[in-house]
Amino acid sequence: MRSPELFALRDRVALVTGGGRGLGRFIAEGLAEAGAHVFVASRKLARCEAAAEAIRAAGGRATPLQADVADPDQARALVDRVAASEGRLDILVNNAALAWAAPLLDYPLEGWDRVFALNVRAMFVLSQQAARHMRDAGGGSIVQISSLSARFGASDEEQPVVAYMASKGAVEALTRDLAVKLAPDGIRVNAIAPGPFDTDMLDHIKADPEALARHDRQVPLGRPGSADDIKGAALFLASPASSFVTGTVLTVDGGISAVYPVRKLPIDPPT
DSSP, X not given: OOHHHHTOOTTOEEEEETTTSHHHHHHHHHHHHTTOEEEEEXXXXXXXXXXXXXXXXXXXXXXXXXXXXXXXXXXXXHHHHHHHHHSOOOEEEEOOOOOOOOOGGGOOHHHHHHHHIIIIIHHHHHHHHHHHHHHHHTOXXXXXXXXXXXXXXXXXXXXXXXXXXXXXXXXXXXXXXXXXXXXXXXXXXXXXXXOOBSSGXXXXXXXOHXXXXXXXXXXXXXXOBOHHHHHHHHHHHHSGGGTTOOSOEEEESTTGGGSSSOOOOOOOOOO
């Protein structure tokens, strides 16, 4: 297979959760640009419609769908709807996530349960249901969105989101186990751990040139990630280019995790 074909997604069908904004929207756009028909899903249909319209305006194929994937019934129905619509599901990107902020000693169980319901349980349910369709079709690719928060601790002043950080650790463990269990069915399971990206996460400092410069100096490459940076990583893991890659977590952070002592930056915004 020639190199351009390794990254081609013509006639492939992809589902991206949390695809209406931020990293999810960037990923949806990237998969569509490679030729996939992308189903963009989230709780807020208007955002998905806007993302799908932008993809179609650029010449791609996209369909917006509304679903609260924290509800297992809605998650399963979403996967089945996509597979039934196109007769197949080749790519699942589990991007939808939630962060609940509170100091550790006051952290409510309600927050913990809601975070894990979306960030971990929904990811498992979606992956399980997608794998049933992918197995019958001979294989597929599942891409989970993790975070650098899976690997480091932080003070309450820096990141008061203990459930989010624990959930992202669970995402990486789940990724590895699913990869082994689904390998015999030709289904690859990988994850991406993003660092700081130019999304609404940075809106609070973009108006302050000095604050933005301080932020960027903490990244060895000297800038936040762009849409193209996450598109490239997701396309690699979704496409035949990574056909011998499974059970791995691809870090896309501008070099932050290579620095000692660890530089702590804000987490990616949940979608």
